Amino acid sequence: MAKVxxxxxxxxxxxxxxxxxxCLVTWGGNWLYGKHCDNLxxxxxxxxxxxxxxxxxxxxxxxxxxxxxxxxxxxxGKARTLFEKNAAPILHLSGLDVTVVKTDYExxxxxxxxxxxxxDMIIIAGGDGTVQEVITGLLRRADEAAFSKIPIGFIPxxxxxxxxxxxxxxxxxxxxxxxxxTLSILRGETVQLDVLQIxxxxxxxxxxxxxxxxxxxxxxGAKVSKYWYLGPLKxxxxxxxxxxxxxxxxxxxxxxxxxxIPRPPEEPEQKISRPPLYIxxxxxLAYYWTPTPKEIPKEETPEAWNEIPLSALEFSVTTQNRNLxxxxxxxxxxxxxxxxxxxxxxxxxxxxxKMKDPHLCPEGxxxxxxxxxxxxxxxxxxxxxxxxxxxxxxxxxEVKLLPRKLHFFCDARRKVEMLQGVS
Numbered sequence: 001m002a003k004v005x006x007x008x009x010x011x012x013x014x015x016x017x018x019x020x021x022x023c024l025v026t027w028g029g030n031w032l033y034g035k036h037c038d039n040l041x042x043x044x045x046x047x048x049x050x051x052x053x054x055x056x057x058x059x060x061x062x063x064x065x066x067x068x069x070x071x072x073x074x075x076x077g078k079a080r081t082l083f084e085k086n087a088a089p090i091l092h093l094s095g096l097d098v099t100v101v102k103t104d105y106e107x108x109x110x111x112x113x114x115x116x117x118x119x120d121m122i123i124i125a126g127g128d129g130t131v132q133e134v135i136t137g138l139l140r141r142a143d144e145a146a147f148s149k150i151p152i153g154f155i156p157x158x159x160x161x162x163x164x165x166x167x168x169x170x171x172x173x174x175x176x177x178x179x180x181x182t183l184s185i186l187r188g189e190t191v192q193l194d195v196l197q198i199x200x201x202x203x204x205x206x207x208x209x210x211x212x213x214x215x216x217x218x219x220x221g222a223k224v225s226k227y228w229y230l231g232p233l234k235x236x237x238x239x240x241x242x243x244x245x246x247x248x249x250x251x252x253x254x255x256x257x258x259x260x261i262p263r264p265p266e267e268p269e270q271k272i273s274r275p276p277l278y279i280x281x282x283x284x285l286a287y288y289w290t291p292t293p294k295e296i297p298k299e300e301t302p303e304a305w306n307e308i309p310l311s312a313l314e315f316s317v318t319t320q321n322r323n324l325x326x327x328x329x330x331x332x333x334x335x336x337x338x339x340x341x342x343x344x345x346x347x348x349x350x351x352x353x354k355m356k357d358p359h360l361c362p363e364g365x366x367x368x369x370x371x372x373x374x375x376x377x378x379x380x381x382x383x384x385x386x387x388x389x390x391x392x393x394x395x396x397x398e399v400k401l402l403p404r405k406l407h408f409f410c411d412a413r414r415k416v417e418m419l420q421g422v423s
Contacts, residue, residue, distance in 0.1 A: 038175040045090050045179040052186055053095040064120040066096045066153075069112070069134050071103050071126035074158040083125050086178040087155050091123075094186050103130070113137025121151050121409075123185060127158015128210065132388040135195065135406065136207045153185035153409040160389050162210050166321050167191070167410040185409045191326070191418065192404035194319040196333065198387060199398045206387055209321060209406075210359065212399060213386040214375070215314025215338070216242065216249040216347075217354040222384070222391065224355070239351035243344045250340045253310040253381075257373035260332035263403070313340040313347075317373065317399050318359045326418045331403035335368040336361035358389065372400045 072080040091098045103109050110133050124134050141147055156164040171177045196208040220242040227234040316336045353360055361367060377396050384391040
């Protein structure tokens with residue numbers, strides 16, 4: 001009893017050290033408990049993957065090949081560790097023939113896609129930039145019509161992983177987010193996503209899953225990292241100092257666009273049985289002896305282009321992939337033209353919202369729906385275009401919607417929500 005009293009007196013006399021010690025022990029306990037929970041998630045995911053790996057493959061079937069494009073520089077250089085610790089064991093235990101391709105520099109994935117041989121699935125391990133590089137390299141191939149049917153998996157490892165909000169349920173635990181995405185690839189549920197084809201005046205076309213931005217908020221957002229020393233105020237500071245450069249900030253251009261196009265009904269593939277030999281011979285003889293009438297070419301109706309001048313604070317073109325509705329009857333991309341009449345205070349406030357949701361279209365903006373558009377910029381235009389959060393030189397571009405172009409693996413629960421039209 002005396003020892004306990006002595007210990008309590010010591011703790012009371014050194015209450016500052018006692019408080020710090022209790023805080024450290026509490027933090028350390030929570031950290032260890034979090035690590036333990038992460039290990040349980042990894043173990044459960046590996047056990048589920050082992051079920052696929054233990055399945056017997058018939059002798060006339062080949063092992064499925066998976067090509068992984070890993071960007072080790074994503075997530076500030078932590079992507080390689082995250083992949084090897086959380087995703088790689090699941091893929092190997094599932095029985096897939098996994099080939100991991102690690103990119104060393106920006107743009108390498110586009111070149112590697114040109115040399116890629118046949119594979120059963122493509123897996124992108126990185127962020128928005130890696131996704132854009134892979135789909136651009138894939139759709140630039142001469143045989144893109146065949147390769148675009150290969151299902152694509154996405155493992156979110158980057159700082160910005162916008163596509164994960166579409167394909168998977170929201171989860172703040174990074175380990176569970178990675179393991180769930182990897183398991184969704186093995187389960188095989190897919191969804192078709194739209195793609196934007198963006199052509200400039202100089203280079204080959206670039207392809208995007210999310211969209212394109214050009215304007216003041218994009219320029220200010222690119223400078224946020226320069227004010228890192230201001231801590232949580234760096235976003236507000238970047239937008240505030242941007243207002244001192246020029247005000248009001250008007251971006252002048254010209255926009256021509258085509259309206260939405262109706263979505264054709266999806267028809268299931270039907271295998272047509274081959275007719276008997278005597279019917280095939282009869283048809284060939286009838287085709288040979290009967291002269292074929294000349295077809296009269298139909299006059300094509302000119303496309304109804306709309307043209308409007310732009311004077312906007314920001315201009316953006318986005319797909320419907322973020323809030324995907326698989327039951328929609330029209331295919332179109334969303335065009336948002338933000339009014340340039342805004343106060344400095346509202347500009348700074350809205351800039352913070354734009355950092356969280358770059359493709360936010362605020363109230364008072366002009367919203368259009370189009371299947372194709374041309375953004376004509378003046379020759380002396382400065383700044384950059386943001387295509388899926390990647391910077392490109394500002395120039396006149398033609399944006400074309402490729403509806404339901406690529407097949408991405410997704411969580412079955414998210415697909416049910418898309419079929420129900422739940423955003």
